Amino acid sequence: MRRPLATSLLTLSTLTLTACSGAAEPAEDTRAPSVPTAVTATAGSASSVHVMWSAATDDRAVTGYTVYRHGHKVKELPAGTLMTDITGLTPATPHTFTVRARDAAGNVSADSAAVTATTLAATAQDRTPPTRPTALRVTPAGRDGATLTWRPARDDTRVTAYDVYQADARVHTVPGTATTARLTGLRPGTAYSFTVRARDAAENSSPDSDPADLTTAPAPGARPNTAPTDVTVRATKGAITLTWTPPRTGAPVKEYELHLNGRFATTIVWGAQPPPGPVGYTLTVPADPGVRHTLTLRARLPDGTWGDFSAPRTAVTV
Incomplete structure (x- = not known):
């Protein structure tokens, strides 16, 4: 009476082991993200540079970026952040930056193309901000982009940068010689409001420009925008x-x-x-x-x- 029971238990154990051994294990992630592209560096003052780049891709997901100055790590940022200010720099000096992407498994991309920006010369103490930019206009640029244009601001020394804000958060920076900016990555069917501030070498910022609104086109099949x-x-x-x-x-x-x-x-x-x-x-x-x-x-x-x-x-x- 005991032998058949032992045989049944042995058979069940064998089947269980066979089923477990056949379970597929997740493949190890060994593929690095792509290299960040379109990296730019703009000197905003005597001690700061604004670095921007386009998003990298990954077979799983990009989890963050690391910014390097002359090969030394200076900033780690989450995946959703595609720009940063590097501060505490030496005035009137060239500074070279690269960016790498990383994923959850610790895989790191190769360095992006290197970009160089020269910080501005230090000036005497300046407490006077630039005037506000005027005549801000925004027009659609494709399904997920926008182009902003404005009239230049004035400053007692010179305007060194223009900062673009959306919902009071800075989303883009261009040199002080520019009067246009191109934004990407906007969501469909969404109401946006942009303002621009001028900045000088002493980091004085102007008042906001008047706002310019843009509602992006809805996604295919989506209802029209219903915002006030x-x-x-x-x-x-x-x-x-x-x-x-x-x-x-x-x-x-x-x-x-x-x-x-x-x-x-x-x-x-x-x-x-x-x-x-x-x-x-x-x-x-x-x-x-x-x-x-x-x-x-x-x-x-x-x-x-x-x-x-x-x-x-x-x-x-x-």
């Missing part, structure tokens, strides 16, 4: 007043959701019929002067869902 448009903001002591034009939804919009600095702030509801044209709302904020706030809002659509966010606007408390 013509958004303006005006800061007074302890308050920010917004005005905007409601989206065209085929019915009056009675409810909006307002976000402040990327977080939900309040819901705006009209109890009666809202006005057909531009509408407004005043938001109470702390009265501390000089604080920057970024605001966006979206409408509740007739089907009960929330629409797209408006292009962001920045207000500085007074």
